[in-house]
Amino acid sequence: MKADKMQSFAQDMAAEQIEKAQEIRKSDKTILQVTSLKKHYRQKNKRNVLVRSLDGVNFELKKGECLGIIGESGCGKSTLGRVLIGLEEATAGEILIDWEDINDLKKKNRKELRRKAQMVFQNPFDTFDNRIRIGDILTSTLKLHDIGKTSKTRKQIVLDSLKQVGLLPEEDFFKRYPNELSGGQLQRISILRSMLLKPEFIVADEPVSMLDVSVRAEVIHMLRRMAEQENTAVVFISHDIATTRYIADRIAVMYLGKIMEMGTANEVITSPMHPYTKALISNCGDADPRHKMEPLKVKGEPPSPMNIPEGCSFSDRCPYATDRCRSEEQTLHDFKEDGHLVRCRFALQHN
Amino acid sequence: MSILEIKDLSVSYLGDDYKVRAVDHVSLNIEEGESLGIVGESGSGKSTLMLGILRLLNERTSKTEGEALFRGNDLISMNKKELAKVRWSEISVVFQKAMNVFSPVHTIETFLSDIYKVHRPNAKRQEIRKELTDLLAMVNLPKQVLRMYPHELSGGMLQRTSIAMSLMFRPKILVLDEATTALDVITQNQILSEILEIEEKLHLTRVLITHDMSVVANFCKKIAVFYAGRLMEVGYVEDVLVHPRHPYTRDLVKSYPTFSEDGTGTVISIPGTMIDLKKAYTGCPYANRCDRATEQCRTDRPMEDQMDEHWSYYCHNPLQGGETDESR
Amino acid sequence: MKKVKHLIHRYPRLIFGLCMAFVLVIVAVLAPLLSPYNPYDLSDDMMVGPSAAHWFGTDKLGRDILSMILYGSRTSLIIGISSAMIAAVIGTIIGAIAGYLGGKADLILGEIINIFMMIPSFFLILIIVALFGSGLFKVMIVIGLTSWTGNAKIMRGQALSLRSRTFVKASEAVGENRMKILIKHIIPNGIFPIVSNTTMGIASAILMESSLAFLGLGDPNTVSWGQLIANGKAYLTSGWWISFFGGIAIIYTVVAFFFIGDGLNVILNPKIRNVTNV
Numbered sequence: 040m041k042a043d044k045m046q047s048f049a050q051d052m053a054a055e056q057i058e059k060a061q062e063i064r065k066s067d068k069t070i071l072q073v074t075s076l077k078k079h080y081r082q083k084n085k086r087n088v089l090v091r092s093l094d095g096v097n098f099e100l101k102k103g104e105c106l107g108i109i110g111e112s113g114c115g116k117s118t119l120g121r122v123l124i125g126l127e128e129a130t131a132g133e134i135l136i137d138w139e140d141i142n143d144l145k146k147k148n149r150k151e152l153r154r155k156a157q158m159v160f161q162n163p164f165d166t167f168d169n170r171i172r173i174g175d176i177l178t179s180t181l182k183l184h185d186i187g188k189t190s191k192t193r194k195q196i197v198l199d200s201l202k203q204v205g206l207l208p209e210e211d212f213f214k215r216y217p218n219e220l221s222g223g224q225l226q227r228i229s230i231l232r233s234m235l236l237k238p239e240f241i242v243a244d245e246p247v248s249m250l251d252v253s254v255r256a257e258v259i260h261m262l263r264r265m266a267e268q269e270n271t272a273v274v275f276i277s278h279d280i281a282t283t284r285y286i287a288d289r290i291a292v293m294y295l296g297k298i299m300e301m302g303t304a305n306e307v308i309t310s311p312m313h314p315y316t317k318a319l320i321s322n323c324g325d326a327d328p329r330h331k332m333e334p335l336k337v338k339g340e341p342p343s344p345m346n347i348p349e350g351c352s353f354s355d356r357c358p359y360a361t362d363r364c365r366s367e368e369q370t371l372h373d374f375k376e377d378g379h380l381v382r383c384r385f386a387l388q389h390n
Numbered sequence: 391m392s393i394l395e396i397k398d399l400s401v402s403y404l405g406d407d408y409k410v411r412a413v414d415h416v417s418l419n420i421e422e423g424e425s426l427g428i429v430g431e432s433g434s435g436k437s438t439l440m441l442g443i444l445r446l447l448n449e450r451t452s453k454t455e456g457e458a459l460f461r462g463n464d465l466i467s468m469n470k471k472e473l474a475k476v477r478w479s480e481i482s483v484v485f486q487k488a489m490n491v492f493s494p495v496h497t498i499e500t501f502l503s504d505i506y507k508v509h510r511p512n513a514k515r516q517e518i519r520k521e522l523t524d525l526l527a528m529v530n531l532p533k534q535v536l537r538m539y540p541h542e543l544s545g546g547m548l549q550r551t552s553i554a555m556s557l558m559f560r561p562k563i564l565v566l567d568e569a570t571t572a573l574d575v576i577t578q579n580q581i582l583s584e585i586l587e588i589e590e591k592l593h594l595t596r597v598l599i600t601h602d603m604s605v606v607a608n609f610c611k612k613i614a615v616f617y618a619g620r621l622m623e624v625g626y627v628e629d630v631l632v633h634p635r636h637p638y639t640r641d642l643v644k645s646y647p648t649f650s651e652d653g654t655g656t657v658i659s660i661p662g663t664m665i666d667l668k669k670a671y672t673g674c675p676y677a678n679r680c681d682r683a684t685e686q687c688r689t690d691r692p693m694e695d696q697m698d699e700h701w702s703y704y705c706h707n708p709l710q711g712g713e714t715d716e717s718r
Numbered sequence: 719m720k721k722v723k724h725l726i727h728r729y730p731r732l733i734f735g736l737c738m739a740f741v742l743v744i745v746a747v748l749a750p751l752l753s754p755y756n757p758y759d760l761s762d763d764m765m766v767g768p769s770a771a772h773w774f775g776t777d778k779l780g781r782d783i784l785s786m787i788l789y790g791s792r793t794s795l796i797i798g799i800s801s802a803m804i805a806a807v808i809g810t811i812i813g814a815i816a817g818y819l820g821g822k823a824d825l826i827l828g829e830i831i832n833i834f835m836m837i838p839s840f841f842l843i844l845i846i847v848a849l850f851g852s853g854l855f856k857v858m859i860v861i862g863l864t865s866w867t868g869n870a871k872i873m874r875g876q877a878l879s880l881r882s883r884t885f886v887k888a889s890e891a892v893g894e895n896r897m898k899i900l901i902k903h904i905i906p907n908g909i910f911p912i913v914s915n916t917t918m919g920i921a922s923a924i925l926m927e928s929s930l931a932f933l934g935l936g937d938p939n940t941v942s943w944g945q946l947i948a949n950g951k952a953y954l955t956s957g958w959w960i961s962f963f964g965g966i967a968i969i970y971t972v973v974a975f976f977f978i979g980d981g982l983n984v985i986l987n988p989k990i991r992n993v994t995n996v
Contacts, residue, residue, distance in 0.1 A: 111574035111575075111576070112574060124891060126887065126890060126891060149893065149895075150893045152893075153891065153892060153893030154893070157891065157892075158888070158891040160884045160887065160888055160891075161884075162884050165883055165884035165885055166884045166885055166888045167885050167888070168885045168889075168902075168903050168906075168907065170906060170907070171902075180892050183892065183893055183894060221663045223659075223663075224663075229888070232892065233891075233892075236892075236893075251431035251432055251601070252601065252603075252642065252645050252646055253431060253641065253642060253645045253659055253660040254645075254659050254660065254663075255645065255647075255657075255659065256645055256647070256657040256658055256659035257659035258659075259657075260659075278574070278575075279647075281647040282647050284647075285647050285657060319575065319576065322575040322576045322578075322579050323575060323604070324579075324602075324605060324607060324608045325604055325607060325608075326603040326604050326607050326631060326643050326646040327607060327631060327643075328607040328608070328627040328628050328631050328632065329628070329632060331608060332604075332608055334576075334579050336580075337576060340544045340545075340546045340547075340574070340576075340577050341574070343544075406728075
């Protein structure tokens with residue numbers, strides 16, 4: 040019964056995804072291209088220690104696509120988010136937004152960069168200044184980017200969008216202060232504010248991890264709906280694989296500053312190829328006690344990005360690791376030639 | 391046999407001009423040797439319950455009423471000296487931030503043996519070291535950890551150490567208050583599996599407080615669902631999570647995204663927000679968000695209804711044993 | 719009434735200080751009405767001790783001490799408040815810029831703050847007054863310009879911690895420019911400790927003015943408490959009342975503003991608030 044359901048479900052998913060993929064290809068517009076992106080930090084008191092937060096990240100994002108980035112804490116996923124929208128500067132590598140280098144954009148016109156690349160933060164309770172009313176926060180954003188001619192039209196735009204995302208009565212929300220709202224409401228306003236600028240892409244850094252489980256779905260639904268409406272690409276950063284799969288078209292799994300595996304969400308979740316991805320997914324529990332998880336055991340905890348092991352960075356924890364893994368750097372490889380990239384030499388052998 | 395019997399327990403936080411019923415007349419039995427998961431969202435009172443029972447709350451800003459019988463002795467009315475004996479050595483708690491207790495300038499050994507000596511002043515050095523090594527071995531830590539400083543240990547190792555510390559006097563009840571929440575899933579599962587083994591060995595009763603239902607589904611026998619300071623439903627996980635009687639349990643399960651089933655499309659959120667506990671209300675606190683709410687739900691407080699001796703719920707209009715898929 | 723009682727119970731120092739300051743302000747505003755004599759008028763009753771005609775006595779020129787003190791409150795309040803304000807504005811701006819921008823700006827401004835902290839400000843004031851002469855306005859500016867470092871240090875710390883808050887990051891991400899964030903978010907959210915520090919600053923500015931006046935460097939044409947004490951200095955044995963009541967007035971004012979500052983500190987600083995009220 041269950042297997043049937045899963046299969047039909049998987050088929051539905053696949054069909055849906057193929058359709059989506061075709062749509063994307065039709066428009067075939069790359070909005071974000073990231074090439075060998077690196078971000079290294081030096082510790083304050085130990086200047087010779089290099090923290091390699093991002094260590095060569097490559098990917099591209101098409102218009103309207105949602106890329107999920109999953110990984111444990113310290114894998115560099117949040118750093119990636121901040122670098123992508125230019126809040127931090129990369130140490131090396133290139134970020135092209137709509138085929139323009141992010142650094143050029145920044146120099147030329149910072150506002151334009153902000154209009155193209157937006158961000159939703161993790162902590163909705165701290166995203167707004169508690170002294171300023173929601174309405175003023177939103178209208179001032181419009182004013183900053185010269186959207187709407189008069190303050191009256193701006194107010195109308197804000198009221199309409201509040202109504203559109205179901206924050207009703209909208210006049211009421213317009214007048215409220217941030218500390219009077221719940222986390223879910225605040226996060227929806229945060230998404231709304233980013234979307235008011237109609238950006239090319241939006242980075243959502245753990246947007247629901249601080250919210251109660253019962254309100255997460257509405258926030259994710261809203262993000263997905265608004266992104267689809269405006270054909271905005273989304274980089275969805277999360278440690279929660281189930282949630283990410285729920286929204287993402289493609290998923291990239293990060294470990295110690297590198298992408299270990301990347302493919303369509305369906306592929307990565309249902310047939311993961313990298314041992315790390317397998318471990319991560321098999322360790323995700325289900326709220327149904329009838330499906331006990333069978334976690335793939337891996338040794339220890341992720342090493343700190345200060346001393347990444349030689350060779351494959353997962354080699355010291357990997358149950359399948361060989362001497363070659365420990366000495367040779369691995370590269371992302373498309374084994375099945377279907378766009379499912381894996382950074383593991385033995386990916387095919389384990390399946 | 392029940393080891394901890396909570397009877398009609400209420401905990402209120404007192405403000406200048408308000409009073410928050412953080413735990414509202416909760417009765418709950420914890421059987422010896424069982425593992426109970428307490429789940430709830432923020433503001434459900436899940437943490438306050440145990441803090442209130444162990445009287446770890448500030449007495450000037452909070453008030454605890456009711457009874458909590460640990461082997462027949464009421465912890466709420468017990469004098470401080472007796473309570474101190476029970477706390478830590480009979481019932482020990484590990485908090486989410488437990489790893490922060492270690493003093494940064496002392497080695498783990500110094501820190502742990504100081505605590506050991508407080509309770510066993512006559513212990514010899516050799517004896518302490520052996521004891522501590524055994525403790526660490528229980529949570530799969532090598533004895534080298536003893537000579538290390540807290541900053542040399544990873545988050546997972548520190549949390550393991552604090553769990554080892556809480557087992558120092560072989561407590562009967564181990565309370566884990568979001569103890570593994572901050573850790574990565576892989577580490578979290580490792581630690582919880584280790585705890586399962588320790589439990590067998592030491593005949594521990596475990597209370598696991600968390601917002602993560604998958605952890606309860608995988609690592610606990612029983613579950614108690616809290617909402618707005620009240621107990622909504624309690625029973626074996628196979629019952630409560632699969633055939634919930636209380637609409638809130640169902641909604642909570644359904645808002646939990648998983649990918650074994652329903653990975654896309656059907657994750658719901660519960661409309662509305664939790665009632666403001668600063669204000670008095672009648673009836674069921676979930677009535678304003680519940681699709682099955684009737685007039686009665688808004689006026690009368692639901693009383694306990696039992697399915698069997700282990701499974702009870704507090705709802706006027708319970709679900710009739712359908713699966714969690716029963717439509718909302 | 720019950721509310722008032724509750725407030726007093728909760729913030730005793732603040733309420734007490736506010737009452738004291740309120741009295742002071744009333745006195746300063748109504749000085750011409752309250753004073754029995756014109757403080758500049760000389761009379762034949764020289765060096766008279768406290769009596770029915772002259773409650774606080776008179777000085778060697780026959781001026782009424784009570785009237786002088788009442789009028790002197792104006793000088794003290796104006797100088798105290800204005801120079802504390804100047805210090806608050808300078809300190810807030812420099813501290814906020816240093817803390818929020820960080821990097822080189824912080825390095826340079828930090829050094830400037832340190833230099834100003836190291837200079838013994840009282841001697842600096844002495845030199846400036848000696849060079850440019852004294853006057854109410856000049857004294858005010860000079861005190862303000864030399865006492866802002868404490869505020870700057872506080873504000874820098876505030877800005878440093880606010881800088882990493884999400885709402886500041888979010889404003890940057892939306893495209894707000896840094897100057898605007900500084901004015902719109904950093905300063906308003908970090909200003910509270912400055913408020914309490916400034917109230918205490920009023921007290922120390924009043925003391926400073928009195929010290930200057932005592933040394934004869936105040937404005938000779940306006941009545942001030944420091945001046946009054948200085949005048950009485952020579953007659954401490956024969957006419958104690960001349961200096962005594964001026965001293966009391968200074969203590970009263972300083973205590974009032976200190977209480978307000980301390981009370982505000984308790985309310986506005988969440989860390990202390992939790993400790994005292996729990």
